[in-house]
Amino acid sequence: MATAETQGLSLRTASLGGLEWTGxxxxxxxxxxxxxxxxxxAPSPLGISFILAGLGFLGAIALVLVDYRRRTVYAVGVPFTLVQIVAWYYVNFVAMGKSFPGEIGTLGAIDKIAQIVLIAVLVVLLRQRS
Structure with a gap:
């Protein structure tokens, strides 16, 4: 079933294609x-910033799933995700002096690959919807 009722909000996933699901x-x-x-x-400022970023991604997913201004969500998602990548690079490799790419770490690599995929998907979706 492509539509489900959840506390007054209805999921509208019928119009989502493979590209959207990848994102x-x-x-x-x-x-x-x-x-x-x-x-x-947590409870350091860095921990709070990570949690807020994670909640930002979850909020965007929710907005897409209920079909709330998807194009706007895609447009905001590109700079939001780019900021995540730049901040990650700065914190890890400029401020902490780690060696790039030798000290990326498994979670860092998975996260950055996911974010690069997400940016690519969002750019394609924005171009398709313009």
Missing amino acids: IVAALVSAVIHIRLGVGF
């Missing part, structure tokens, strides 16, 4: 990693 999975991967890291660093 949802990529955003979900990044959300889970950010929340996991955030809980590990």
Whole structure:
């Protein structure tokens, strides 16, 4: 069933294609990693920022699933995700002096791959809908 009623909001997934689902999975991967890291660093400001970023990804997924201004969500998602990548690079490789790419780590690599996939998907979706 493509539509489900949830507390007054209805999921509208019938219009989602493979590209959209790829973006949802990529955003979900990044959300889970950010929340996991955030809980590990909580209650520090870094931990809180991770949790907020993860919640941002989850919120965007929810908006897409209920078909709330999808194009706007896609448009905001590109800079939001780019900021995540730039901040990650700065915190890890500029401020902490780690070696790039030698010290990326497994979670960092998975997260950045998911985010690059997400940005690519969002750009394609924006071009298709313009």
